[in-house]
Amino acid sequence: MSVNQLHPTNRLNTSCAQCSVLGLCLPLGLSAEEANRLDRLIVQRFKVKKGAALYRAGHQLRSLYAVRAGSFKTNVLSNDGREQVTGFQMPGETLGLEAISTDQHTCNAFALEDSEVCPIPFSQLERLARELPSLQHNLNKRLSREIVQNHEMLMMLGNMNSDERLAAFLLNMSQRLNMRGYSSREFVLKMHRNEIGSFLGLRLETVCRSIANLREHGLVEVTRRNVKIHNMDGLKQLVAGCHRRLS
Incomplete structure (x- = not known):
């Protein structure tokens, strides 16, 4: 070093x-x-x-x-x-x-x-x-x-589709940041989208498409690295498999 x-x-x-x-x-x-x-x-x-x-x-x-x-x-x-x-x-x-x-x-x-x-x-x-x-x-x-x-x-990698993986990732970040005294609904991601994709086993274009899907359904808005969660319960339902894929 x-x-x-x-x-x-x-x-x-x-x-x-x-x-x-x-x-x-x-x-x-x-x-x-x-x-x-x-x-x-x-x-x-x-x-x-x-x-x-x-x-x-x-x-x-x-x-x-x-x-x-x-x-x-x-x-x-x-x-x-x-x-x-x-x-x-x-x-x-x-x-x-x-x-x-x-x-x-x-x-x-x-x-x-x-x-x-x-x-x-x-x-x-x-x-x-x-x-x-x-x-x-x-x-x-x-x-x-x-x-x-x-x-x-x-x-996650074995059972979740791309939208569910991204939702689970954002929920995890939300919970961990909230434990540290930060907002659970508005936060800034420190990593690039390609790094998120690597972690989730997704291509960069798939990450971008899933971000668009979550936004279109009123769950999350991601602008560059700024995240706003509009529907926390909806995200949790998506991860729980209540909606297998956004369409």
């Missing part, structure tokens, strides 16, 4: 107790003393410029990264260089969990905007988790969540 891409920030501002996403991050449910012990593992935060790689596939696992600000995408590349987006991460979520089994990152992580992360050295985190059952519980929950999300993605 280039020093021009990652910038350390002031150590004095890294207190977990003062973080705006404390309720979504690893210290959730820890006592003040336990949170302080976790906090001491974080030597300093890093700023990651838009478009820069936090880590790449094949890099050794040294740290997990708690997203403090901004957003990221993870992806893998095929042998011929085609991108497959595997996820989008927001503040309070953890990057690097996929590397635990092999001690090597199996995907790339890129900042979708100017972002900030808290690197937590994994070997030290493991030792601390053995001493703090509440911290181990939080780690287990995050690993379980990764498995559940993978199952949900398989279900």
Whole structure:
């Protein structure tokens, strides 16, 4: 990783107790003393410029990264260089969990905007988790969540048509942003449409057509990256399969 891409920030501002996403991050449910012990593992935060790689596939696992600000995408590349987006991460979520089994990152992580992360050295985190059952519980929950999300993605790709996939994606973004104090009905997407298509297993033109379908039926309006959800219940019904395809 280039020093021009990652910038350390002031150590004095890294207190977990003062973080705006404390309720979504690893210290959730820890006592003040336990949170302080976790906090001491974080030597300093890093700023990651838009478009820069936090880590790449094949890099050794040294740290997990708690997203403090901004957003990221993870992806893998095929042998011929085609991108497959595997996820989008927001503040309070953890990057690097996929590397635990092999001690090597199996995907790339890129900042979708100017972002900030808290690197937590994994070997030290493991030792601390053995001493703090509440911290181990939080780690287990995050690993379980990764498995559940993978199952949900398989279900989406196997059973949903393009309109339903896009509706499910927008609902997921809405819910996650709302958990972070943002509007559930009006928000800005940080990723390009082709990245959404890669994540959903859709071609760019199919994504654009589904956006038009959702708009024509009064469910959602998407202007560039600005999203307005006009009919939340209608979106949920579409995802539930009440309307198999918009026509």
